[in-house]
Amino acid sequence: MKRLLDLLLCFALLPFLVLPCMVLFVLVRATSTGPVLYWSDRVGQNNHIFKMPKFRSMRIDTPAVATHLLQDPTIYLTPIGSFLRKSSLDELPQLWCIFKGEMSFVGPRPALFNQHDLIEARTQCNVHLIKPGLTGWAQVNGRDEIPIPQKVAFDLEYAQKQSLWFDIQILFLTFLKVVRTEGVSH
Incomplete structure (x- = not known):
């Protein structure tokens, strides 16, 4: 059910995001050298490594x-x-x-391949069994500002409380955080 909702939301957002993505593509290209997208090795469900893209900001x-x-x-x-x-x-x-099924809209944020302490802590709590998300319970409770043990505690809490309603709450809280630019340290 969650996978179907992820796909439906992706397709619903696509028409609204094509133009902003094209503008960002041009802005990144015009303001710095190098590729527009940065592909990082991330840890996904069951500690599987996958390539995750971002518009390059560094x-x-x-x-x-x-x-x-x-x-x-x-x-x-x-x-x-x-x-x-x-x-x-x-x-x-x-x-x-x-869209590819490597991530969901809501779940623990995927760790970098070399964040061994975070990967180990999540594995010990079985959080690694959950598909990572674009946003998550830890994201709306601190984002860049919280230490790893607290982040894992939020991830575990999400794993225990997973539901459609909880995901909707997290998406709404994420929207508020983004609009207010809260929790980003740089």
């Missing part, structure tokens, strides 16, 4: 680590990188992963 020489591990992430941002991140528009290409 320079091409940025180390492949979680942003919070960079000493000063702002020095790596492209001219429109901060805007892309704060508006969460950099996440739009992930609809491709939802």
